[in-house]
Amino acid sequence: MPELAADVGTLASTWGVLPAALVVAAVGVLLGVLVSAADRAVVTGQGVRAGVEPLRSGMQLLLEQRRRTLAPDRLLWRVGGAAVPVVALLSMAVVPLAGRTLWSTSADLVWFNAMEALLWAAVWLMGWGPNAVHSLTGGYRFLAQGLAYELPLMFSLITVGVAAGSLRSTDVVAAQDGLWFVVTMPVAFVVFVGGAAAFAFWGPFAAPTGADIAGGVTSELSGLDRLLLLAGRAVFLGATAAMAAALFLGGDAGPWLPGPVWHLLKTVAVVAGLVWGGRRLPLLRPDRVVELAWVVLVPLTLLQALVVAVLAVSGFYA
Amino acid sequence: MTGEVVLQIVLTVAAGLVGVGLYGALSQQSIVMIMMGLELVLNGVLLAGGAAWFLITPELPDAQMLVVVTLVVMAVEMAMGFAVTIAIYRSRQVDMVDMATELKG
Amino acid sequence: MTELSSIEVTALIALGALAVVFGAAVFIVDSMARATFALLASFLAIAGALLVLDLVYLAVVTALMMTIEMAVMAVFMIMFMMNPAGLMPMSMVHNKRGSVLAGATVFAVLVTGIWMVDWPTRRGLVPEDPTRQLGEAIMGSHMLVMLVIGIALFGTILAGTVLATSRGRYDRFGPDLKAPRPDDPVRGGVGR
Numbered sequence: 308m309p310e311l312a313a314d315v316g317t318l319a320s321t322w323g324v325l326p327a328a329l330v331v332a333a334v335g336v337l338l339g340v341l342v343s344a345a346d347r348a349v350v351t352g353q354g355v356r357a358g359v360e361p362l363r364s365g366m367q368l369l370l371e372q373r374r375r376t377l378a379p380d381r382l383l384w385r386v387g388g389a390a391v392p393v394v395a396l397l398s399m400a401v402v403p404l405a406g407r408t409l410w411s412t413s414a415d416l417v418w419f420n421a422m423e424a425l426l427w428a429a430v431w432l433m434g435w436g437p438n439a440v441h442s443l444t445g446g447y448r449f450l451a452q453g454l455a456y457e458l459p460l461m462f463s464l465i466t467v468g469v470a471a472g473s474l475r476s477t478d479v480v481a482a483q484d485g486l487w488f489v490v491t492m493p494v495a496f497v498v499f500v501g502g503a504a505a506f507a508f509w510g511p512f513a514a515p516t517g518a519d520i521a522g523g524v525t526s527e528l529s530g531l532d533r534l535l536l537l538a539g540r541a542v543f544l545g546a547t548a549a550m551a552a553a554l555f556l557g558g559d560a561g562p563w564l565p566g567p568v569w570h571l572l573k574t575v576a577v578v579a580g581l582v583w584g585g586r587r588l589p590l591l592r593p594d595r596v597v598e599l600a601w602v603v604l605v606p607l608t609l610l611q612a613l614v615v616a617v618l619a620v621s622g623f624y625a
Numbered sequence: 626m627t628g629e630v631v632l633q634i635v636l637t638v639a640a641g642l643v644g645v646g647l648y649g650a651l652s653q654q655s656i657v658m659i660m661m662g663l664e665l666v667l668n669g670v671l672l673a674g675g676a677a678w679f680l681i682t683p684e685l686p687d688a689q690m691l692v693v694v695t696l697v698v699m700a701v702e703m704a705m706g707f708a709v710t711i712a713i714y715r716s717r718q719v720d721m722v723d724m725a726t727e728l729k730g
Numbered sequence: 731m732t733e734l735s736s737i738e739v740t741a742l743i744a745l746g747a748l749a750v751v752f753g754a755a756v757f758i759v760d761s762m763a764r765a766t767f768a769l770l771a772s773f774l775a776i777a778g779a780l781l782v783l784d785l786v787y788l789a790v791v792t793a794l795m796m797t798i799e800m801a802v803m804a805v806f807m808i809m810f811m812m813n814p815a816g817l818m819p820m821s822m823v824h825n826k827r828g829s830v831l832a833g834a835t836v837f838a839v840l841v842t843g844i845w846m847v848d849w850p851t852r853r854g855l856v857p858e859d860p861t862r863q864l865g866e867a868i869m870g871s872h873m874l875v876m877l878v879i880g881i882a883l884f885g886t887i888l889a890g891t892v893l894a895t896s897r898g899r900y901d902r903f904g905p906d907l908k909a910p911r912p913d914d915p916v917r918g919g920v921g922r
Binding site: 428 | 761764767787859862
């Protein structure tokens with residue numbers, strides 16, 4: 308089993324594995340509700356009522372009847388549907404909450420990346436399952452988009468690891484004692500947040516669920532399946548916003564207010580940026596995203612990694 | 626109970642993966658399915674390498690390096706396999722080894 | 731940390747057995763999509779086993795790489811196989827008896843060896859941070875391995891692209907390579 312961080316300790320070691328896991332999962336779900344509510348607020352301009360809306364539509368989806376299609380691959384469909392929220396919650400395991408993670412491994416950043424990669428399989432399965440053309444097209448679009456965003460996203464995570472000298476997320480937060488990482492690695496920060504939008508098929512990267520293919524991956528989903536996919540996506544967006552706040556914005560560092568409040572405020576800021584920007588930018592076609600990512604973003608993130616590596620060698624982050 | 630028996634049981638499981646993978650690689654006709662058989666063989670090597678590191682020489686990084694090399698071999702095998710499949714299919718609409726026999730002596 | 735508890739031993743063996751079962755399922759199920767994801771399940775089980783063995787980094791890297799590989803694999807399976815969804819079961823094997831024999835023989839030989847060999851006793855303890863151990867080996871004592879891996883991967887990228895692409899520069903820029911913009915079937919996003 309992953310060894311515990313010697314100095315900090317984990318949530319699991321303080322509260323016991325099961326209570327800590329439940330708390331972290333609850334925080335993940337709350338972050339998902341936050342994302343959905345922010346989205347409602349941006350779209351409709353509602354105030355408090357936007358906060359109730361995700362719960363109401365979630366209940367409605369729970370009661371809704373399941374759509375049936377001809378000759379579906381039911382096993383894979385269900386596996387994919389269950390995997391989306393599970394993977395989203397598993398990614399929460401390495402997001403620091405109040406300075407500690409659910410469990411601490413020596414490869415937290417890679418863990419986060421692996422959970423996001425598992426989403427490739429899950430979303431493709433959701434597209435494959437119902438045996439429908441638009442749905443499968445959406446699944447393929449997601450894979451094409453995945454090939455585009457994956458490398459820049461990995462490089463931005465590597466940049467963070469280089470600066471912190473560790474892949475452990477609590478170490479990354481501790482390394483930003485003097486200066487937030489976003490100051491020296493703005494490109495990595497933007498790519499990370501953009502990558503979050505891309506793997507959650509959000510905003511300009513929503514082609515896998517595009518209106519031109521009748522909703523794509525979501526076109527044949529109703530009831531519980533739809534709830535699992537949309538809720539999983541919202542949780543993943545919330546978890547990534549919290550991760551971005553921890554990796555680039557100093558986590559819970561800040562004056563006067565207690566640490567967790569600062570972390571929450573930064574997370575809310577990232578969520579607001581994601582939702583507000585995502586709703587205002589036009590849809591990008593996956594083939595265009597691929598060329599942009601490989602010809603522009605990969606060299607840019609490599610350059611960013613080089614700058615950070617030189618800074619790290621010269622003792623800037625020590 | 627980190628005795629020798631654990632190592633042998635885990636290695637036996639790894640050998641099972643190698644056996645199943647070899648069967649698949651030899652019996653399948655499609656190039657893509659053959660690649661899946663080879664991947665299963667390498668999957669067994671991953672397990673064996675990890676077990677050897679933990680249960681024999683945790684002090685040395687060599688067994689970890691073996692796992693890394695195995696992962697790279699998997700990636701190379703996969704990339705070249707896909708490339709060859711595309712090349713053969715493009716020239717002759719064939720994706721089965723039985724029909725790709727230019728190099729047969 | 732240095733010894734496996736009995737729960738961990740059970741988990742290790744169960745995950746290994748699961749990997750074998752899913753591995754066998756790859757060649758049993760009719761649907762190519764299911765075969766691909768059975769293989770992914772086998773890889774994830776081995777990643778879990780590596781996690782039990784304290785190799786966190788290698789475990790998550792295995793899960794990461796194999797998930798992406800299998801997602802791409804699924805595309806190829808459906809592109810090339812005649813029976814992607816298993817709705818029309820058909821046999822796609824040759825020399826089944828010989829293959830079973832070869833697989834079983836190799837397994838038997840390996841198992842005999844495994845249980846006959848006098849394995850060395852365990853030397854040393856699991857380090858504080860296995861990931862650091864690996865990283866220092868890659869950048870230190872085993873750097874040559876990493877250099878060779880890097881060159882091999884670079885060669886793979888070049889060879890794979892050459893084999894897979896059908897359009898060369900003459901298709902894109904015309905017979906005298908003078909076209910100002912390449913003639914591509916799908917225009918990219920940079921506006922070239």
